[in-house]
Amino acid sequence: MANHKTLDDLFGQGSIAGKHVLVRADLNVPVNxxxxxxxxxxxxxxxxxxxxxxxxxxxxGILSHFGRPKGERKPEMSLKPIxxxxxxxxxxxxxxxxxxxxxxxxxxxxxxxxxGIVVLENTRFHAGEEKNDKAFAxxxxxxxxxxxxxxxxxxxxxxxxxxxxxxxxxxxxxRAMEQELNALGKALGTPxxxxxxxxxxxxxxxxxxxxxxxxxxxxxxxxxxxxxxTFLAAKGVNVGKSLCEHDLADTAREIMKKxxxxxxxxxxxxxxxxxxxxxxxxPSKTVPIxxxxxxxxxxxxxxxxxxxxxxxxxxxxxxxxxxxLGAFEVEPFNIGTDTAARHVAMLTKMGTxxxxxxxxxxxxxxxxxxxADDFSYVSTAGGAFxxxxxxxxxxxxxxxxxG
Numbered sequence: 144m145a146n147h148k149t150l151d152d153l154f155g156q157g158s159i160a161g162k163h164v165l166v167r168a169d170l171n172v173p174v175n176x177x178x179x180x181x182x183x184x185x186x187x188x189x190x191x192x193x194x195x196x197x198x199x200x201x202x203x204g205i206l207s208h209f210g211r212p213k214g215e216r217k218p219e220m221s222l223k224p225i226x227x228x229x230x231x232x233x234x235x236x237x238x239x240x241x242x243x244x245x246x247x248x249x250x251x252x253x254x255x256x257x258x259g260i261v262v263l264e265n266t267r268f269h270a271g272e273e274k275n276d277k278a279f280a281x282x283x284x285x286x287x288x289x290x291x292x293x294x295x296x297x298x299x300x301x302x303x304x305x306x307x308x309x310x311x312x313x314x315x316x317x318r319a320m321e322q323e324l325n326a327l328g329k330a331l332g333t334p335x336x337x338x339x340x341x342x343x344x345x346x347x348x349x350x351x352x353x354x355x356x357x358x359x360x361x362x363x364x365x366x367x368x369x370x371x372x373t374f375l376a377a378k379g380v381n382v383g384k385s386l387c388e389h390d391l392a393d394t395a396r397e398i399m400k401k402x403x404x405x406x407x408x409x410x411x412x413x414x415x416x417x418x419x420x421x422x423x424x425x426p427s428k429t430v431p432i433x434x435x436x437x438x439x440x441x442x443x444x445x446x447x448x449x450x451x452x453x454x455x456x457x458x459x460x461x462x463x464x465x466x467x468l469g470a471f472e473v474e475p476f477n478i479g480t481d482t483a484a485r486h487v488a489m490l491t492k493m494g495t496x497x498x499x500x501x502x503x504x505x506x507x508x509x510x511x512x513x514x515a516d517d518f519s520y521v522s523t524a525g526g527a528f529x530x531x532x533x534x535x536x537x538x539x540x541x542x543x544x545x546g
Contacts, residue, residue, distance in 0.1 A: 146544045147316045147324060150195055153289065160200030163252045163287040166192060166317060167304050167539075169294040169524075170207035170225045170262070180228050184523050185296070190232060192293045192317035193260060197235070200257035204287065205229075206243055206266055206304045208297070214270030226262035237262060243304075244269070244282035252286055266304045273302055280307030293317025295324070296524030298539030299531075309542035316543055324540065326520035327531055330499035331360055335460035341483070343368035343466030344504060347391055351398075353465070356534040358402035358409070363455050365410040367468030367479070372441055374399070374411055380433055383417065385441040410452065414445030416469070416476060423473045443469030444479040452483055456496075462487050464500035464518075465532060467508040481512040488517035501528035 153159065168189045173181045180186070196203050210220040223239050230237035236259070240251035243263035251261045266272040271279025280303040284290070290312040292298070297305050298320075308314075316324065331338070338361040342350060347370045357364055366374055369386035376382050377395035402409045411432075417439040418427040429445040430436075444452075456462065468483060470476040491498045500509055501522030509515040522528040527537055 147321070147540070148314070148543070149316050149321045150192065150291065150318060153291075153313075153315050154195075154199060158200070159196075159289065160257050162201055162289060163204065164196055164201040164289040164291060165204050165206055165283065165287040165308070165312070166196070167206045167290070167292045167294045167297070167308075169296045170205070170222055170229075171209050171297075172225065174224070178224050180225070183228065183232065186225075186229055186232055188319040188523070189229075189293055189317075192291065192319065193233060195318065196291070197233075197258040197260065201289075202252050202255040202257065203260045204240070204248060204252050205260065205262045206283065207262075207294070208267040208272065208302075208304070209265045210267070212265060212267050214267065214273070216268045220265055220267075222262050222265050229260075229262065233260070235260070240264060242268075244279070244286070249286040266302070269303075271303055273300075275301050275303050275307045277307060279303040280311060283308045284311040287312060290314045291317045292539055292543060293319050294539070295320050295522070296527050298524070298537040299527040299535070301538035305539040306542045309539070314543050320540075320543075322520070323522060323524065326499050326522070329497050329519075330461055330463050331532070335497065337362040337455075337459050338461040338463065339363045339365065339455050339459040340463045341365045341367065341465070341468070343370065343468050343480075344502075345369040345386060346388055347373050347395065348388055350466075350529075351394065352533040352535075353529060354398050355401065356532065357463075358398060358407045359405045360534075361407055361463065363408040363410060363459075364402065365452055365455070365468075367412070367444060368466055368470075370466075371412055371444075374409070375432060378411075381435055381437070382441060383435040383437050383439045385435070410448075410455065412441070412444045412448045413451065414447040415441040416443035416445055416479070418442055418476075421470060421473065424475065427475065442473075442476040449479060449482050453486055456483075456486050456490055459490075459496050462491075462496055462498040463532070464498065464509075465502045465505055465529070467504055471504075471508045471511060477508075477511060480508050481514075484509050484512040484514035488512075488514035491519055492517045501525070501532075
């Protein structure tokens with residue numbers, strides 16, 4: 144975090160009472176057909192920043208996108224209902240402005256009492272947002288004196304409210320952004336070694352950049368899920384009816400060669416839980432990895448593989464996790480993921496390792512295992528977390544560097 148100014152830097156510069164502060168948040172939360180928020184995690188993570196600014200007397204305007212309105216005003220994608228949910232979580236009034244720029248936004252900010260908060264309408268109602276149009280960024284900045292970015296999950300997008308505006312106002316990282324950057328720095332920036340990475344999921348085609356970056360930066364890489372089948376097939380293992388990208392065998396071999404050159408141990412399943420069909424409680428059995436029947440599919444890792452992984456966990460100082468080890472959504476093929484996740488959670492709780500996890504399926508899998516709360520940090524930022532793991536520069540983060 145050395146290169147990013149935080150709220151502590153802002154507060155150290157004198158009073159901000161009465162000043163207009165724009166906070167880029169991620170209010171793009173899941174909502175059901177009745178309009179109810181079904182997962183408020185992102186809103187909850189925003190609260191520390193809002194409470195700190197409230198306590199300092201700032202007049203806070205919240206910027207966020209919601210859905211994909213493609214530059215058009217679509218009532219069903221209004222942020223107005225989210226403002227009410229945020230008010231409940233905060234325990235204080237939160238007003239709403241019909242636009243994020245112009246008089247509607249400026250007047251709403253000016254009308255706030257010191258410490259007041261207003262949610263400004265969906266930034267993506269303007270085409271200039273996703274185009275990172277300079278005039279749109281200037282229109283956003285015109286109503287404020289300070290910018291705070293607390294939306295790491297949107298930091299991989301170079302948009303007007305995430306990147307453009309950060310060059311026009313004094314810019315700071317909010318509390319959730321600061322926490323995320325600190326956690327990620329500990330995990331792969333300057334980690335304690337050995338570092339063990341777990342990468343699972345269905346296809347390696349979606350995670351080529353990720354695997355290529357990780358083998359050069361971690362000491363051991365466990366590949367699980369459907370991805371592992373492609374690596375196993377590339378080594379001549381018969382994977383039966385399993386999900387497998389046979390056309391990527393050469394790519395898998397290249398990644399293994401790169402890992403070898405970098406001194407990274409690749410851990411592949413040595414045994415597997417197989418079944419004839421992918422459904423809950425389908426008859427299954429555990430077999431050595433070179434004895435997968437032609438008419439069966441691999442749906443989870445076996446006990447020998449988990450024992451190998453456990454050995455790596457016991458000596459690891461850092462674990463980075465993205466993706467499940469098996470078909471965790473369907474019992475009993477969640478056992479491998481659950482067992483490994485609980486082991487990492489236990490060691491983290493004991494203080495022997497730092498554990499950072501992220502990506503949509505990963506969060507669901509760790510929650511399902513009851514392990515998420517004991518990880519050092521679980522990121523809710525799907526795309527941004529993946530791009531960071533891939534070693535890519537995130538525009539929203541880069542724009543905050545050196546304030």
